[in-house]
Amino acid sequence: MALKPFVKRKVKWWEVGILFLILIISCLVRLPYVHEPFECDQASYSYIANHWGEGMTPYRYSWDSKPPLIFVAYRIISAFLGTTAEGIHLGFIFLAAISVISIYALSRRLFNPGFALISAFLYGSFSGGALISGTFAVPENLLVILVIAGMYYFWDGWERQKNKYFFVSGAFLGLAMMTKQSAVWETAALTLFLISGGLRSTTFLLIGWRLVLFWLGVAVVIAIFVLLFSVLGALYEFFSSVFLYNLFFGRIVGIKQGLINLGHALIWSPRENFLLWVFAVSGCILSLAKRERKSMFINLWFFATLLGLVSALNFYPHYFIQIIPVIVILAVYFLQSVWELPGLGRKVLSIIFVCGAAISFGAVQWKWWFCSSVLDSLASRRGELARPELYRQAEEVGDFIRNHSVAEDVVQVWGMWPEVYYNSKRKSPSKYFYIASRNIMLGKFKEVVQTQVYYDIIRNPPKFIIIDEYFADLISEPMQRYINGGYALERQGERYLILNRRDTVY
Secondary structure (H helix, E strand, C coil), X not given: CCCCCCCCCCCCXXXXXXXXXXXXXXXXXXXXXXXXXXXXXXXXXXXXXXXXXXXXXXXXXXXXCCCCHHHHHHHHHHHHHCXXXXXXXXXXXXXXXXXXXHHHHHHHHHCCHHHHHHHHHHHHHHCCCCCCCCCCCCHHHHHXXXXXXXXXXXXXXXXXXCCHHHHHHHHHHHHHHCCCCCHHHHHHHHHHHHHHHHCCCCCHHHHHHXXXXXXXXXXXXXXXXXXXXXXXXXXXXXXXXXXXXXXXXXXHHHHHHHHHHHHHHHHHHHHHHHHHHHXXXXXXXXXXXXXXXXXXXXXXXXXXXXXXXXXXXXXXXXXXXXXXXXXXXXXXXXXXHHHCCCCHHHHHHHHHHHHXXXXXXXXXXXXXXXXXXXXXXXXXXXXXXXCHHHHHHHHHHHHHHHHCCCCCCEEXXXXXXXXXXXXXXXXXXXXCCCCCCHHHCXXXXXXXXXXXXXXXXXXXXXXXXXXXXXXXXXXXXXXXXXXXXXEEEEEEECCEEEEEEHHHCC
């Protein structure tokens, strides 16, 4: 079946004006959270990024399982807007605006201009939802920009027969994988599309050439990061932390907690984007029935992203940010299909659907926008996924440590509380500067962490050791003996202890 000739549609002034208003709305949705303090993940990324420039290479001197592009993003934003939580959040609001423009550009390739604007509006709103933590400065909010850009260049290359765009698309998907490993599923989906879609209309030679270009783009990006960490002397640590840990430890220890988090997500998420999911599923069914290449492209993307969510096995609310772009595309596919049916009633129904989605979204957000302090909002929205008392105490603990130590002092947090480093402006003596989750502390990895932290605090004794009581029973016997012999209780709060090194008691 021959492809239809590509017709380029110029962007008109009224489209630019409406898109500008949508960008303003997208920013306003997120503005109430600018002053929200860092939670655990953001504090961890901030710590790693801030100290990377001081020679503390990620993975070698500060452990995390996320690919490195999130740390690069933090460093770039910090260079322009500072290292504060407000600065980082403003930077991610700017990135969100870029993602809105990207979804609009892709939607103009897939839909009529008016429905492209509806895509931008729905995405700009729903991607900033409170219950999926759409304002967090996390990899998922960076990932969506790169995936959307990759999809745009891929579809543009397919429609316009511009083979070089497949290389560009692959490069964006490579960057996406260096942001979060789950982007490998979208990469696989586009590979499948090139093979299955190409068999209908192109030669085997052309299919092969496009596959080579696409995967060359992916490989070039990954090779750049491999070379970077080779030069930094952290290639093994990069590989073991980003790939081996997630393939083995991350999968094994995430199942039990993942089921808990899935239940949490299924209870909370529909309150925020239920109608969007209804439209998306309707669009998926409708598009599958049509059997177009466009519908194949969208649905492969949808199922790939769904696999990305499932394969993580954690189902934290902010993971669902990564599926918002494609369910918006599917929802708009459905809305445009309804609009194009004969009869005025169908068009009115489409308008009601869009307005209903916007109203239902705003009704859920109202509480978080106007009825809660930023700290109470954060603690409440995280719910059982974190301990609210720690959010409320992180600042006072950080202030205490900063006021009773000097910049050269190091402190060690034993537990899931990296916010203490951000608030105290102090470093850890160990690459395992906090315990990312109780669920990772089993088997060989538990022994690795316990041994490493023990030797690190012996070599460079911290002035303060902060123990999150939830993790106290995971302290190894040698480390406990060392703490008992060299540290005294300085302060006890709700679910935490601050221990002061005996030879530095003020």
